[in-house]
Amino acid sequence: MVRSCYIHIPFCSHICSYCDFSKMYYHPDWCNRYLTALEKEIEQNYQKEVLETIYIGGGTPSSLSVEELNRLFQILEKLKRSRNCEFTVECNVENITKEKLELFLKKGVNRISIGVQSANPKILDFLERPYRKEEIKRIISLVKEVGFSNINVDLMYAIPGQTLNDLENDLDFFLNLNVPHISTYSLMIENHTKLGNQKVEAIKEELDYEMYQKIHKKLEEFSYEHYEISNFGKIGYFSKHNLTYWKNLKYYGFGLGASGFLSNIRYTNTKQFQNYEQGNFRNFEEKISKKVDMENEIMLGLRTMEGISKIEFIHKFGQKLEDVFPMIQKLVKEKKLLETKENYRIPFSYWYLSNEIIIYFIGEVE
Ligand SMILES: C[S@@+](CC[C@H](N)C(=O)[O-])C[C@H]1O[C@@H](n2cnc3c(N)ncnc32)[C@H](O)[C@@H]1O
Ligand code: SF4
Known part of the structure; x- marks a missing residue:
């Protein structure tokens, strides 16, 4: 919705x-x-x-x-x-x-x-x-x-x-x-x-x-x-x-160059005024597979203090985070991720390097 x-x-x-x-x-x-x-x-x-x-x-x-x-x-x-x-x-x-x-x-x-x-x-x-x-x-x-x-x-x-x-x-x-x-x-x-x-x-x-x-x-x-x-x-x-955005939820993006995420499509509108005026709004559309959606959930969620909710992940994807991303336990052991009962998050000391942590998750899903 x-x-x-x-x-x-x-x-x-x-x-x-x-x-x-x-x-x-x-x-x-x-x-x-x-x-x-x-x-x-x-x-x-x-x-x-x-x-x-x-x-x-x-x-x-x-x-x-x-x-x-x-x-x-x-x-x-x-x-x-x-x-x-x-x-x-x-x-x-x-x-x-x-x-x-x-x-x-x-x-x-x-x-x-x-x-x-x-x-x-x-x-x-x-x-x-x-x-x-x-x-x-x-x-x-x-x-x-x-x-x-x-x-x-x-x-x-x-x-x-x-x-x-x-x-x-x-x-x-x-x-x-x-x-x-x-x-x-x-x-x-x-x-x-x-x-x-x-x-x-x-x-x-x-x-x-x-x-x-x-x-x-x-x-x-x-x-x-x-x-x-x-x-x-x-x-x-x-x-x-x-x-x-950070919870990987759906949103409309209207206007020149705007981006949106609807159903399983991420899109970006044209930046050309003439195209936009003629009603050719969209410039780029990408169908988001379940794999990419799960990766996005991690990439975006780990930007926040709350991190990724274990239960929301199951509700959304029908699978446990740990089963999809087994390397998560290794990151917890190395203290690059903090685990609580509800979620996983990056400790502040690693926020500046969050991209290096997030990269572990990309391409890991079968
Ligand atoms: C595109 S602007 C739009 C807001 C408004 N027009 C303005 O000038 O503040 C949104 C924010 O993006 C940031 N921003 C834009 N270009 C940036 C850049 N090259 N590097 C870092 N931040 C940038 C600015 O801090 C800006 O406040
Ligand atoms: S040029 Fe960019 S940063 Fe400057 S006022 Fe316009 S949108 Fe804001």
């Missing part, structure tokens, strides 16, 4: 030096045409399930005008929502306004995620983010004043030239914002971005590791649970939407 839906808004008022997401410069005419196509995609595919989470991400959803956002919400009225549906909108500091926030609240949005990234002017310039720390503080106060308490901020680190001291200052700034959720991102230098084209080098792995440790230590000190490899939240504020 599908319980979650991601909606992609690809427009941005500026393009950042590092970004490889599906995005383009905002233009009212393109936006109008995009919303028409998005409506068609939803009408053709949505099967009227009641949704527990909706996430409008980007790109930059807050780059749309109030009129365009009104039209977007009118389209999304087709989506049935449970009474406690977690409804998130991603916003950027440079184009969120009181009027837009009030509209979100009126339309049932109850979670705001803000791409802050850093408060350091040197880093903001490097990332080509057009604001300063005074505007960040003003926007966070505004979000709270309008009535939102469930707020996430994104923090980036591992930026070339960034020192541990710079990170410490950013962490202090983020903690002072006093929001209940922080998502962290180690900068990836992607091909086809400005940084990639300039052949900018990533920071050394040892420094990246030290930064990861520092973030973990500091945020836990301030009562944020490190509940997923890159995510920290106060109790009661973990992202329900992202937990859908």
Whole structure:
């Protein structure tokens, strides 16, 4: 049963030096045409399930005008929502306004995620983010004043030239914002971005590791649970939407470049505006075999503090985890996995190396 839906808004008022997401410069005419196509995609595919989470991400959803956002919400009225549906909108500091926030609240949005990234002017310039720390503080106060308490901020680190001291200052700034959720991102230098084209080098792995440790230590000190490899939240504020992904559950992905997982198909939509507009939404579909589904269950579940539930695995696949993945006992003996009565999880000391542990599981199933 599908319980979650991601909606992609690809427009941005500026393009950042590092970004490889599906995005383009905002233009009212393109936006109008995009919303028409998005409506068609939803009408053709949505099967009227009641949704527990909706996430409008980007790109930059807050780059749309109030009129365009009104039209977007009118389209999304087709989506049935449970009474406690977690409804998130991603916003950027440079184009969120009181009027837009009030509209979100009126339309049932109850979670705001803000791409802050850093408060350091040197880093903001490097990332080509057009604001300063005074505007960040003003926007966070505004979000709270309008009535939102469930707020996430994104923090980036591992930026070339960034020192541990710079990170410490950013962490202090983020903690002072006093929001209940922080998502962290180690900068990836992607091909086809400005940084990639300039052949900018990533920071050394040892420094990246030290930064990861520092973030973990500091945020836990301030009562944020490190509940997923890159995510920290106060109790009661973990992202329900992202937990859908990590629990390997089904979800719709609507919009340019969006991904989804329905029945036994994982799909990615086209990133070409023209194709999307013509109704050729899907670019890639993969039928997920039981073997791959079980591997995904492990790969995704082991990213979280809870890990993989033994009983849920049996309910889902009709087999015991230990029978499918016999190497699990070896990993427990080596203390790379922790076993409790209910689940298996990676101990924090190995989180940074979780990919090396996860790799043991791939290709092991007959
Ligand atoms: C694609 S953005 C969309 C949100 C919003 N438009 C923004 O600019 O914050 C979602 C998050 O992905 C992260 N991100 C994007 N590109 C990244 C990269 N190359 N390396 C690491 N994190 C990245 C950023 O932290 C960003 O907040
Ligand atoms: S990081 Fe956000 S604002 Fe910057 S280009 Fe990517 S989607 Fe747009």
